[in-house]
Amino acid sequence: MGRAWVKSRRRDPYYRRAKAEGYRSRAAFKLIQIDGRFDLIYERDVVVDLGAAPGGWSQVAKVLVGDEGRVVAVDRAGMQPIAGVDLWKGDLTDPAFLETLAAEVAPADVVISDMAPRLSGNKTLDHERSLGLARAALTAAERLLRPGGNFLCKAFQGEHLDDFRRAVQARFRTCRGHSPEASRKESREFYLVAKGFRGGLTPRPRAPGPAAGTAPPRPAGRAARGPRPGSATPPRTSAST
Numbered sequence: 001m002g003r004a005w006v007k008s009r010r011r012d013p014y015y016r017r018a019k020a021e022g023y024r025s026r027a028a029f030k031l032i033q034i035d036g037r038f039d040l041i042y043e044r045d046v047v048v049d050l051g052a053a054p055g056g057w058s059q060v061a062k063v064l065v066g067d068e069g070r071v072v073a074v075d076r077a078g079m080q081p082i083a084g085v086d087l088w089k090g091d092l093t094d095p096a097f098l099e100t101l102a103a104e105v106a107p108a109d110v111v112i113s114d115m116a117p118r119l120s121g122n123k124t125l126d127h128e129r130s131l132g133l134a135r136a137a138l139t140a141a142e143r144l145l146r147p148g149g150n151f152l153c154k155a156f157q158g159e160h161l162d163d164f165r166r167a168v169q170a171r172f173r174t175c176r177g178h179s180p181e182a183s184r185k186e187s188r189e190f191y192l193v194a195k196g197f198r199g200g201l202t203p204r205p206r207a208p209g210p211a212a213g214t215a216p217p218r219p220a221g222r223a224a225r226g227p228r229p230g231s232a233t234p235p236r237t238s239a240s241t
Ligand SMILES: C[S@@+](CC[C@H](N)C(=O)[O-])C[C@H]1O[C@@H](n2cnc3c(N)ncnc32)[C@H](O)[C@@H]1O
Pocket: 024, 025, 027, 028, 050, 051, 052, 053, 054, 055, 056, 057, 058, 074, 075, 076, 077, 090, 091, 092, 093, 114, 115, 116, 117, 133, 241
C-alpha cells in the first residue's frame, strides 16, 4: 500500500467515522445502512457473521440483537475478541467446519456474509472467487437458518452474478440487490438481501413477550427492533477496512 492509498484512506469519511465511533472497520456502516433500509436483524436474534474479521459487522450486529441475542463471528483469519460475541476460526468452504458450526449454532435467525477473496487485480478472477465464497455463504445459510430467516451476502459484480441471484431467489421469499452508500465508489461489491428462508430447521422457541395488549404486534417469530447502532458505543479499537 503506497502513500496515495494512505492519503485517500485518511480522506475517506467512513474510515474517519469508524475510527471516531470505535468501529473496527468502515464496513460497519454498510451493515448499519443495509439494516436500516431492509430491517434484517431484530433484538434477541441469533446472527451468524461469515467473514467477520476484523469485526465491524459483528460490533453492529451485537448492538442490534442486544443482551439476549447471540452473534457468532466466523473467519478463517483470527480476530480480537468482541464483548458478547462468539468467535469461530475456520474456512467456510470446508464442509466439515460448516457441520461443526451448524451443530453448535443452528438454527440461526440471520446469516450475514461479507466474505471476500484476496484481490488479484484480475476482475474476472476476483469475480469468480467472490462468487465461490457467496455460494459457500448460501450453503451455510441453508444449513444454519430457521424457516423465515434472513440472509445478506456480498458478491462482486460480473457475468455470473445473475445466476447466483436466481439461486438465492429460489430459496427466499424476497431477494433484493443493493449497493450501500458506504461501499467505495470504485468497488465492484454488491449485496443481496434475502428475506424469508423457505426451507430449514425448526424455529427456536422464543422467550415469552409482554402480555397481549401491552405492546404493538410483532412480526411472527421475531422480537422487537432493538436500539439502532449509533445509540450505543461499540468497543474502542482502530478502524482498518
Ligand atoms: C471484507 S472482510 C470482512 C469485513 C467485516 N465484515 C468487518 O465488518 O470488519 C472479508 C473477510 O472474509 C474472510 N474470508 C475470506 N474467505 C473466507 C473463508 N473461506 N472462510 C472464512 N472467512 C473468509 C477474510 O478472512 C476477511 O476477513
